[in-house]
Amino acid sequence: MASTIARPPVRRSLEQGAARRAVGRNLTAYGFLCGALICFAFFSWYPMIREIVLSFQQTNFVDPPQWVGLDNFRTVFADPAFRSAWLNTAAFSGLALVVGYVIPFVLAVVLNELRHAKAYLRFVVYLPVMLPPAVGVLLFKWFYDPGAGLFNQILDVFRIPPLAWLDSTSTALISLVIVSTWMNLGTGTLIYLAALQSIPGDLYESAELDGAGLFRRVWHVTVPQTKLILLVMLLLQIVATMQVFIEPYLLTGGGPENATVTVAYLMYQYAFNFGDFGGGGALGLMLMVVLIVFSAFYLRVSRDNEGGR
Amino acid sequence: MRTTSHRRALGLLLVAGLGLTAASCGSGDDEPAAQSSGGADQKVTITVGCQPPKSNPKERAGWDEDVAEFQKLHPNITIESKDAFPCINPDTFQAKLAGGTQEDVFYVYYTDVQKIIKARQAADISEYVGSVKALKDVRADVQSVFKDGDKTYGVPRNNYNMGLVYNRKLFTQAGLNPDAPPKTWAEVHEAAKKIAALGAGYVGFGEYSAGNTGGWHFAASLYARGGSMVSEDGKSAAFNSAEGKAVLENLKQMRWNDNSMGSKQLLQWEDLMRMMGSGKLGMMIGAPDVVQSVNNDFQGKFEDYGVAAVPESEGKASLSGGDGYMFNPKASPEKIKAGLLWLEFHELTPGEGQFNYERAKAQGRPVGLPIPDLYGDSAPGKQITELRKKFATVPVEHFTPYVTAQASITNKLEPPKAQELYAVLDVAMSAVLTRKDADIVKLLADAESKANKILAKNT
Structure with missing residues (x-):
């Protein structure tokens, strides 16, 4: 019954005054927040909502769109390229994890251990990120040329027979992973490097005093200290690689024999x-749902692991 | 607690406000464009696509001159030119339509015309097109590209069919006679082997196999052998035939036995253009517009190239290609009428606009290619051919084998659901060109089954 008792007017006016002061105090923050919210609303949330709506419609952007229920989903399910696209996307993400997740971390550890030319090497590692993605990808188109490409020339130096790279169903996907890793490793390396530099030096000194070598120092000090960053980067990498588009679009056009058709590329085709x-929207929605479910599951498991410790 | 709830309320307000703003911005897209309902003399402004880009100053200057001349003839019409290169881009076409920025008179390739008509993304101009007198002389097969039943949706600008584009300079280098291009596939094989033998990086014969271009060229080769992509009623695939097998067998032979197609495959449109422009590619399937692109954008020289008919295609068919203009479905009748006047002036009148060869020659632009072929043998067609000869700046005899063969070759349009079918056939093309053990029978059977599903959905 206590809830029905009216609060004294003096107390209420005091509360209102405090609230006004709180709002006034945070006005600048709300102003900044506005900018971010407007950007997200226009460039992320609104397109996302439109995309979800589109996946249940048939539209020509001229007449009013028609609601078609699940027809668009049935169409893409029936497409023979649908299965290949998901398998290729999963394989790309898996390979990118094996290659692209480990290399930046190792590079960061090595850069962190270096005593000389640190700034120069950081610049070199970050350089590919500064190239426009299309330029980087087209550079690799030449590297992969089976006749005069750089990679086959290097193989030739070691008397290794040339590879077909992009032109073979067995090497095309891994070739795309290599491009993607090269283009993105700079960002990952810098983030890991920042995390490594926040590890207190005395932890390493103690480990050294205890007789730990480089590998044990990395395993017992570096990895636990950067675990949070590693977990976040793992999630971000999977989310990003599942959306791979520019590499197959510019390098292989989905070939050979659909070996590099990815979900995002198929979306573009539709x-x-x-x-x-509508078909493109349906594919996009499926990819979004898969990534949301995966992210939620991943965060849940990570949190449970943290809690259990 | 209190501060938190105030913050939450403020946050909700913000989100609601933004949501409303976004919704209001979105709803604007659905409004039809302002409709003009005035009389014939009312001032009207039309936006027209495909003005040559600034990077092509000579053609742009010609276009601007034509606009000024047209506006003098029709003072009530204002042309707002919109430049772009390339003139149409599948990535932006739908976005422009959705965003309300599609030109009133927009440029389109033949490949996309039927897709646009089926999607009702172009205006039906049947009741206005009768005013375009020049159209009565335009080839019926060319006009049919822009028709669906008895309704008309556009006006052609360019028309050609596929041939064999070859590098005359490389022919000479390889000891071949550039004035006697191959007429049979056996001759192509021999020529390709000799060109490939010139050294590392030389490719005798180039072919597409990615980004739907492989399927497109499969169709071109198939038609030239007398085959068809789809059945008469368009309901089922017809490419799994002796002609279809021959197309793939032919490529397999050149790629793996003759080793005359280079090792780099999965080529798309620009790749072959670049190779042709760099002077390392001997032959490819293509129309005379390839020579134009190679000259204008890929550092090739007109005089180095020639065009012949696709080998063994005489008495058979050739895949048509070309482009034209369609109208924004939201364009008012006045805009459509004004647009048709412009198109008749600029795209269909001998001696004017795109056929103003005298000006082109004075500007130092290439004249003499046997395209566009809009009129065939009708009076305007003959007039255009005469003008072309009179002001020719490129060696017209390099295109004689192509022109001569036209008399016995039927133009054949692209199949329904062209892009989807091309995507399916990319798989077969890329398999044959990247895998020595590719099973052609299985590849065609798989492609046929996929194509039938696509066509069933269409019909």
């Missing part, structure tokens, strides 16, 4: 080449 935005 929306822009086939003029079927």
Whole structure:
């Protein structure tokens, strides 16, 4: 019954005054927040909502769109390229994890241990990120040329037979992973490096005094101290690699024999080449749901692990 | 607690406000463009696509001159030119339509015309097109590209069919006669082997196999052998035939037995253009517009190239290609009428606009390619051919084998659901060009089954 008792007017006016002061105090913060919210609303949330709506519609962007229920999903399910696209995307993400997740961390550890030319090497490692992605990808198109490409020339020096790289169903996908890793490793390396530099030096000194070598120092000090960053980067990497598009689009056009068709590439085909935005939207929604479910599951497991410690 | 709840309330307000703003911005897209309902003399402004880009100053200057001349003839019409390179981009076409920035008179390739008509993304201009007198002389097969039943949706600008583009300079280097291009596939094989033998990096014959271009060229080769992509009623695939097998067998032979197609595959449109421009590619399937692109954008020289008919295609068919203009479905009748006047002036009148060869020659632009072929043998067609000869700046005899063969070759349009079918056939093309043990029978059977599903959905 206590809830029905009216609060004294003096107390209420005091509370209102405090609230006004709190708002006034945080006005600048709300102002900054506004900018971010507007950007997200226009460039992320609104397109996302439109995409979800599109996946249940058929539209020509001229007449009013028609609601078609699950027809767009049935269309893409029936597409023979659908299965290949998901398998290729999963394989790309898996390979990118093996190659692209480990290399930046190892590079960061090595850079952190270096005594000389640190700034120069950091610049060199970060350089690919500064190139426009299309330029980086097209550079690799030349590297992968089976005739005059750089990679086969290097193999030739070691008397290794040339590879078909992008032109073979067995090497095309891994070739794309190599490009993707090269283009993105700079960002990962710098983030890991920042995390490594926040580890107190006395932890390493203690480990050294206890007789730990480089590997044991990394395993028992570096990895536990950067665990949070490693987990976040793992999630971000999987989310990013599942959306791979530019590499197959520019390097292989989905070939050979659909070996590099990814979900995002198939989405592009539907929306822009086939003029079927509903089908493209349906694929996009499926990918989004898969990534949301995966992210939620991953965060839950990570939190449980943290809690259990 | 209190501060938190105030913050939450403020946050909700912000989000709601932003949501409303976004919704209001989105709803604007659905509004039809302002409709003009005035009389014929009312002032009207139309936006027209495909003005040559600033990087092509000579053609742009010609276009601007034509706009000024047209506006003098029709003072009530204002042309707002929109430049772009390339003139149409599948990535932006739908976005422009959705965003309300599609031109009133927009440029389109033949490949996309039927898709646009089916999607009702172009205006039906049937009731206005009768005013375009020049159209009565335009080839019926060319006009049919922009038709669906008895309705008309556009006006052609360019028309050609596929041939064999070859590098005359490389032919000479390889000891071949550039004035006698191959007429059979056996001759192509021999020529390709000799060109590939010139040294590392030389490719005798180039072919596409990615980004849907492989399927497109499969169709071109198939038609030239007398085959068809789909059945008469368009309901089922027809490429799993003796002609279809021959197309793939032919490529397999050149790629793996003759080793005359280079080792780099999965080529797309720009790749072959670049190779042709760099002077390392001997032959490819293509129309005379390839020579134009190679000259304009890929550092090739007109005089180095020639065009012949696709080998063994005489008496058979050739895949048509070309482009034209369609109208924004939201364009008012006045805009459509004004647009048709412009198109008749600029795209269809001998001696004017795109056929103003005298000006092109004075500007130092290439004249003499046997395209566009809009009129065939009708009076305007003959007039255009005469003008082309009179002001020719490129060696027209380099295109004679192509022109001569036209008399016995039927133009054949692209199949329905062209892009989807091309995507399916990319798989077969890329398999044959990247895998020595590719099973052609299985590849075609798989492609046929996929294509039938696509066509069933269409019909």
